[in-house]
Amino acid sequence: MLTLPCPFCGERDETEFVNGGPTKPPRPDITVTNSEWIDWLTVPINPIGYVEEKWWHAKGCGAWFTIKRHTVTHDIAKLDG
Amino acid sequence: MGYQISTERQALQATFDIKGVKAAVARKLSPLGLALPSDRNTTSRSNDITLCWIGKSHWLLVAPAEMETQLKASLVPDDTTHDCRVVLVSDVFTFFSITGPQANDIMAIASPLDTRPKKFPENGSTFSELFGIRGLILRQPNGFTIAIEQSYADMVAAYFRKI
Numbered sequence: 001m002l003t004l005p006c007p008f009c010g011e012r013d014e015t016e017f018v019n020g021g022p023t024k025p026p027r028p029d030i031t032v033t034n035s036e037w038i039d040w041l042t043v044p045i046n047p048i049g050y051v052e053e054k055w056w057h058a059k060g061c062g063a064w065f066t067i068k069r070h071t072v073t074h075d076i077a078k079l080d081g
Numbered sequence: 082m083g084y085q086i087s088t089e090r091q092a093l094q095a096t097f098d099i100k101g102v103k104a105a106v107a108r109k110l111s112p113l114g115l116a117l118p119s120d121r122n123t124t125s126r127s128n129d130i131t132l133c134w135i136g137k138s139h140w141l142l143v144a145p146a147e148m149e150t151q152l153k154a155s156l157v158p159d160d161t162t163h164d165c166r167v168v169l170v171s172d173v174f175t176f177f178s179i180t181g182p183q184a185n186d187i188m189a190i191a192s193p194l195d196t197r198p199k200k201f202p203e204n205g206s207t208f209s210e211l212f213g214i215r216g217l218i219l220r221q222p223n224g225f226t227i228a229i230e231q232s233y234a235d236m237v238a239a240y241f242r243k244i
């Protein structure tokens with residue numbers, strides 16, 4: 001069972017949350033190549049290791065927050081509000 | 082019913098959704114003699130009014146239905162500074178009481194939230210998952226009050242009949 005640290009409610013069960021996907025790097029400049037644009041737009045960030053991702057406490061307080069979660073161990077390394 | 086509990090669908094409650102800057106919300110509620118709860122996910126009370134702190138800048142005020150007109154007059158006129166917004170949402174929620182010696186056991190079935198006294202205080206109030214949907218949980222002296230969106234009320238009542 002995964003629990004997630006909501007900045008308002010504290011540690012809560014994962015079933016209260018909706019995953020908002022990995023945080024993306026900033027939108028690239030208009031001068032990028034087609035393949036760089038497609039990479040940014042469609043290729044999910046999916047490392048074996050820590051991924052920075054957004055979560056929504058949909059069934060709780062409604063807060064959006066960002067954490068770093070290890071995709072293999074589910075260890076949560078960082079909460080930045 | 083195998084559990085030593087009593088569940089009851091409650092009459093309509095006057096319910097107001099309050100969002101805004103903490104200081105502005107405090108000012109708005111002070112004429113009611115109501116202080117903001119000091120801890121997150123807890124309540125404060127004044128007479129028959131319960132104020133739940135449910136999100137960073139979000140509160141829910143619950144009172145008996147007969148107080149709705151008076152409370153609406155006091156709370157709903159817009160704050161011209163846009164620091165505090167109050168919306169009447171009495172029709173959104175249906176409240177149920179769950180009381181009795183095994184009320185905690187029912188909450189353990191309904192919700193992933195740990196509602197034992199050590200984790201969920203006497204004045205606790207929070208949104209969590211209830212039977213798979215979003216709902217408000219409030220501790221009461223002999224159990225809990227829950228509030229869910231009213232379109233799910235018959236479904237939740239049916240679950241209680243099966244418990």
Ligand SMILES: [Zn+2]
Nearest residue numbers: 006009057061
């Ligand atoms: Zn939360």
